[in-house]
Amino acid sequence: MSDNNVVSTVEAPDVPSEGKLSSLAGDAWLELRSRKIFWIAAVLVVVILLMALWPSLFTSADPRDCVLARKHAGAGGGALFGYDFQGCDVYAKTVYGARDSLLVGISATLIAGLIGLVVGLLAGYFGGWLDALLSRFVDVVLAIPFLLGAIVLAKRLASDPESNGLFAVIVTLGVLGWTTAARVMRSAVISAKNQDYVTAARMLGASPARLMLRHILPNSISPFIVVLTVLLGINIAGEATLSYLGVGLKGDAISWGLAIAEAGPYARTVAAPLVWPSIFLAATVLAFIMLGDAVRDAFDPKLR
Amino acid sequence: MTDIRAQVDALPGLDPRAALLEVNDLHVEFRTRDGVARAVNGVDLRLSPGETLAVLGESGCGKSVTAQAIMGILDTPPGYVTRGEVRYRGVDLLRLPEKERRKVRANRIAMIFQDALSALNPVYTVGFQLAEQFRVHRGMSRKDAKLRAIDLLDQVRIPDARRRVDDYPHQLSGGMRQRVMIAMALALDPEVLIADEPTTALDVTVQAQIMSLLAELQRQRDMGLILITHDMGVVADVADRIAVMYAGKVVEEAPVHDIYAYPAHAYTKALLESIPRLDLKGRPLNVIRGLPPALTDIPIGCAFHPRCAYAREICRLEPAPTYQIAPRRTASCHFVREVLGV
Amino acid sequence: MFRYIVRRLLQMVLTFFGATFVVYALMFANVDDPYQVLAGERSLTESQRTGLNARYHLDDGFFTQYWHYVKGLLTGDLGQSLTGRPISEMLSQAWPVTIRLALFAIVIAAVVAVGAGVLSGIRRGGAFDTVTLVLTLVVLAMPIVVLAPLAQLVFGIQLGWFPPTATRDANLYQLLLPALVLGTLVVATELRVTRSSVAENLRADYVRTARAKGLAPKRVIGVHVLRNSLIPVITLIGVDIGALMSGAVVTEGVFNIPGVGFNLFRGIRTEDGPLVVGFVSVLVIVFLVINLIVDLLYAVLDPRIRYE
Numbered sequence: 001m002s003d004n005n006v007v008s009t010v011e012a013p014d015v016p017s018e019g020k021l022s023s024l025a026g027d028a029w030l031e032l033r034s035r036k037i038f039w040i041a042a043v044l045v046v047v048i049l050l051m052a053l054w055p056s057l058f059t060s061a062d063p064r065d066c067v068l069a070r071k072h073a074g075a076g077g078g079a080l081f082g083y084d085f086q087g088c089d090v091y092a093k094t095v096y097g098a099r100d101s102l103l104v105g106i107s108a109t110l111i112a113g114l115i116g117l118v119v120g121l122l123a124g125y126f127g128g129w130l131d132a133l134l135s136r137f138v139d140v141v142l143a144i145p146f147l148l149g150a151i152v153l154a155k156r157l158a159s160d161p162e163s164n165g166l167f168a169v170i171v172t173l174g175v176l177g178w179t180t181a182a183r184v185m186r187s188a189v190i191s192a193k194n195q196d197y198v199t200a201a202r203m204l205g206a207s208p209a210r211l212m213l214r215h216i217l218p219n220s221i222s223p224f225i226v227v228l229t230v231l232l233g234i235n236i237a238g239e240a241t242l243s244y245l246g247v248g249l250k251g252d253a254i255s256w257g258l259a260i261a262e263a264g265p266y267a268r269t270v271a272a273p274l275v276w277p278s279i280f281l282a283a284t285v286l287a288f289i290m291l292g293d294a295v296r297d298a299f300d301p302k303l304r
Numbered sequence: 305m306t307d308i309r310a311q312v313d314a315l316p317g318l319d320p321r322a323a324l325l326e327v328n329d330l331h332v333e334f335r336t337r338d339g340v341a342r343a344v345n346g347v348d349l350r351l352s353p354g355e356t357l358a359v360l361g362e363s364g365c366g367k368s369v370t371a372q373a374i375m376g377i378l379d380t381p382p383g384y385v386t387r388g389e390v391r392y393r394g395v396d397l398l399r400l401p402e403k404e405r406r407k408v409r410a411n412r413i414a415m416i417f418q419d420a421l422s423a424l425n426p427v428y429t430v431g432f433q434l435a436e437q438f439r440v441h442r443g444m445s446r447k448d449a450k451l452r453a454i455d456l457l458d459q460v461r462i463p464d465a466r467r468r469v470d471d472y473p474h475q476l477s478g479g480m481r482q483r484v485m486i487a488m489a490l491a492l493d494p495e496v497l498i499a500d501e502p503t504t505a506l507d508v509t510v511q512a513q514i515m516s517l518l519a520e521l522q523r524q525r526d527m528g529l530i531l532i533t534h535d536m537g538v539v540a541d542v543a544d545r546i547a548v549m550y551a552g553k554v555v556e557e558a559p560v561h562d563i564y565a566y567p568a569h570a571y572t573k574a575l576l577e578s579i580p581r582l583d584l585k586g587r588p589l590n591v592i593r594g595l596p597p598a599l600t601d602i603p604i605g606c607a608f609h610p611r612c613a614y615a616r617e618i619c620r621l622e623p624a625p626t627y628q629i630a631p632r633r634t635a636s637c638h639f640v641r642e643v644l645g646v
Numbered sequence: 647m648f649r650y651i652v653r654r655l656l657q658m659v660l661t662f663f664g665a666t667f668v669v670y671a672l673m674f675a676n677v678d679d680p681y682q683v684l685a686g687e688r689s690l691t692e693s694q695r696t697g698l699n700a701r702y703h704l705d706d707g708f709f710t711q712y713w714h715y716v717k718g719l720l721t722g723d724l725g726q727s728l729t730g731r732p733i734s735e736m737l738s739q740a741w742p743v744t745i746r747l748a749l750f751a752i753v754i755a756a757v758v759a760v761g762a763g764v765l766s767g768i769r770r771g772g773a774f775d776t777v778t779l780v781l782t783l784v785v786l787a788m789p790i791v792v793l794a795p796l797a798q799l800v801f802g803i804q805l806g807w808f809p810p811t812a813t814r815d816a817n818l819y820q821l822l823l824p825a826l827v828l829g830t831l832v833v834a835t836e837l838r839v840t841r842s843s844v845a846e847n848l849r850a851d852y853v854r855t856a857r858a859k860g861l862a863p864k865r866v867i868g869v870h871v872l873r874n875s876l877i878p879v880i881t882l883i884g885v886d887i888g889a890l891m892s893g894a895v896v897t898e899g900v901f902n903i904p905g906v907g908f909n910l911f912r913g914i915r916t917e918d919g920p921l922v923v924g925f926v927s928v929l930v931i932v933f934l935v936i937n938l939i940v941d942l943l944y945a946v947l948d949p950r951i952r953y954e
Contacts, residue, residue: 139660139661143662143664143930143933144669144926144930145889145891145892145893145933146889146893147892147895148892149668149669152922153672155914155917237787240789241896244791245895245899245911260792260795264795264900267803268799275796282787282789283787286786286787406862410860414858417851417854417855419851422852423854424852424855425852426874427948437859441860488855
């Protein structure tokens with residue numbers, strides 16, 4: 001080999017000193033800010049959050065103040081949407097329904113996200129038999145039809161007739177919903193793992209844990225976040241579905257799904273108790289899915 | 305479907321005695337969110353039958369865009385041809401309606417691309433993609449088209465063509481895939497072949513094979529060949545003339561020997577000087593300092609001046625006119641004489 | 647190719663055991679009184695207990711029970727529901743309408759999704775595309791518990807365009823509204839996948855080659871782009887068939903269709919352990935088989951993966 005080194009007369013262009021990560025996130029935020037759909041979704045989400053945290057801001061009525069005499073009465077006396085079959089204020093119930101829905105949605109998504117993150121990260125990073133094992137695990141969970149598995153599990157967890165089903169629903173949705181997040185995480189990790197900067201870090205002696213946490217994780221996180229945002233919407237819808245079927249929130253819990261179920265048989269006579277919770281539910285799910293869409297589009301370099 | 309050959313011959317304005325291919329003052333721009341990228345800024349080219357014209361330049365100099373504009377396969381939006389003509393035997397292709405223009409494609413002017421793996425459709429066999437040309441443009445039956453496909457594979461020296469014709473692109477090696485692309489381009493016996501970096505993705509030994517195959521096929525068919533490349537080594541053996549491009553313009557055009565021996569543009573000269581040479585072992589390599597300009601922000605005056613060793617005040621202010629410095633040589637430099645050393 | 651099939655079959659078997667075990671465990675493991683689980687809320691006489699023990703080996707360990715269960719499953723003996731009817735008989739009565747509903751829904755969804763998806767993908771950002779995207783977003787966001795009751799209310803009852811319920815022998819028109827509702831579960835994702843697949847393939851290098859070959863746009867898209875774009879969509883549709891068969895619980899409930907989902911839900915409600923486990927096991931098998939077929943189909947459509 002020749003022993004002369006290249007003495008370059010080129011002035012190297014200025015390489016930005018920020019890491020890859022922050023510029024991607026920064027770009028994404030700029031993208032995000034410019035999209036209408038993001039702002040619409042964001043506004044909706046904020047409104048719903050407010051409703052969940054401070055329902056009294058939106059209504060002074062008590063959703064549990066139900067007087068049978070007012071059964072199916074129309075709007076009036078402060079009840080914007082009238083009364084349901086038990087004589088409860090439909091508007092109040094709808095507003096208060098946001099709290100549990102959001103609570104369940106967020107908790108379940110966090111659980112699912114955590115499980116998905118760990119499974120995906122380990123399976124993607126270590127590969128080999130661990131990957132095979134974990135992937136089979138994913139297959140098993142996926143093979144159980146979601147709704148049916150959820151019904152069975154929720155029922156089992158909420159066997160105590162006193163409970164209002166909150167814990168059961170959260171755990172059920174969390175435990176059954178992590179698979180997509182895990183798969184997305186796994187493939188993001190696999191592609192990140194093969195990048196040069198990871199090899200470089202490994203050459204410098206980084207331990208697997210450090211590699212995973214400091215180098216690979218930050219760069220695989222964006223598709224994962226997108227999945228989680230959509231999962232939030234799905235879990236909110238999931239809770240409503242389970243409650244509708246009678247295996248979700250029960251007792252004196254207030255949920256949109258429950259309200260829809262209760263309003264069903266009477267829908268021919270009064271539509272309001274069915275329609276309003278439906279609209280709020282749909283709008284909430286829509287808001288989170290739109291948010292997920294906007295975030296995904298913002299992170300996707302191909303769409304620029 | 306009828307045979308298209310007759311239809312092409314009937315194109316209005318077609319003059320078999322006119323120059324095979326002429327590009328005059330071609331301008332192409334790309335309108336993006338970050339501004340207008342002026343990819344091609346007044347390119348003139350000429351090609352005769354049997355001649356090999358090499359278009360040489362760095363990435364981003366506009367050579368591929370020029371080729372795509374000639375073929376009419378620019379992505380529009382965001383790409384737009386804003387000025388100029390592309391004349392095939394006297395017919396201005398840019399002004400033809402798309403339906404007519406399509407007849408010229410592949411039938412008279414064909415193109416091959418750099419990465420044959422992505423340039424071939426992965427879900428159809430090689431035979432299908434070859435035979436397609438005959439079925440669509442010549443109205444042949446499946447059986448006949450397949451026989452012609454096998455024949456083509458033989459012509460490009462693919463062994464065991466009869467079996468290979470039913471293979472999928474991913475089953476072939478890089479060199480074989482490129483041969484398939486060449487076969488596909490030559491299927492309809494075009495008069496012009498544009499090869500856009502045909503060997504860049506290949507190993508050096510395979511490169512040589514492909515280049516010699518191209519040369520031989522060209523000779524056999526008396527075809528005009530435009531070879532687009534950034535590799536000066538490939539060019540020396542194969543080309544008759546070289547056109548050097550920079551920032552969307554042809555800065556120098558000359559017969560191949562002349563350009564290597566006596567470059568007339570500062571850029572060409574710098575390029576040649578940067579080639580590592582065995583007899584200069586032990587000395588630092590020459591590099592052209594700086595980077596090619598962003599196409600949204602091409603410098604006023606001569607586009608090369610920020611990097612030029614010969615640059616003076618006038619280079620900053622005015623673009624260089626094109627000087628005819630010899631019967632078949634042009635160069636666009638304010639200081640041709642200095643560069644030539646006369 | 648052969649190795650691929652064998653590998654997939656093995657995975658299938660493993661997954662099947664895993665999934666049925668989980669369901670079985672959920673229903674029967676660690677309960678204080680396994681007899682009670684089987685009986686639901688009814689109380690049992692001594693002779694009933696003996697009978698149940700003989701049938702289900704309830705005095706043996708949990709795993710023995712599971713083993714007996716699996717043995718029964720493999721020989722086609724699904725046991726008896728707590729109502730006394732043989733589960734296989736209940737299944738064979740419930741299946742046909744569910745299959746018809748699911749297939750109907752899939753066909754409608756696929757036609758709409760692929761048709762609109764291709765058009766949107768070709769003209770991304772155009773008016774059609776924007777409208778379609780908004781619609782899919784809305785449909786995607788509507789939980790089925792919202793859509794089904796509302797659809798029944800508006801189209802079945804108030805407007806009277808469709809019958810609000812359907813029977814086991816329902817004809818296609820009666821199944822139309824439920825099928826439309828059920829189809830919304832999958833049409834939005836199918837459309838989006840088609841759209842992005844088409845948009846992505848339109849930018850592929852081989853499209854440039856096809857145009858350079860002088861092919862007309864109709865052929866470039868119809869022959870070259872479509873075949874590549876539809877691969878992920880077709881496999882998605884296959885998977886969706888399995889999903890719809892089990893996801894029809896709400897739809898069947900709302901429209902009173904006595905299919906698999908409906909019966910299963912009732913079984914869960916009444917804590918009919920054997921019924922639940924039996925039905926779910928069969929559903930799992932069906933799902934796995936459909937997935938296997940889809941994977942094989944994928945290999946047929948995409949020559950690149952045939953030679954792994």
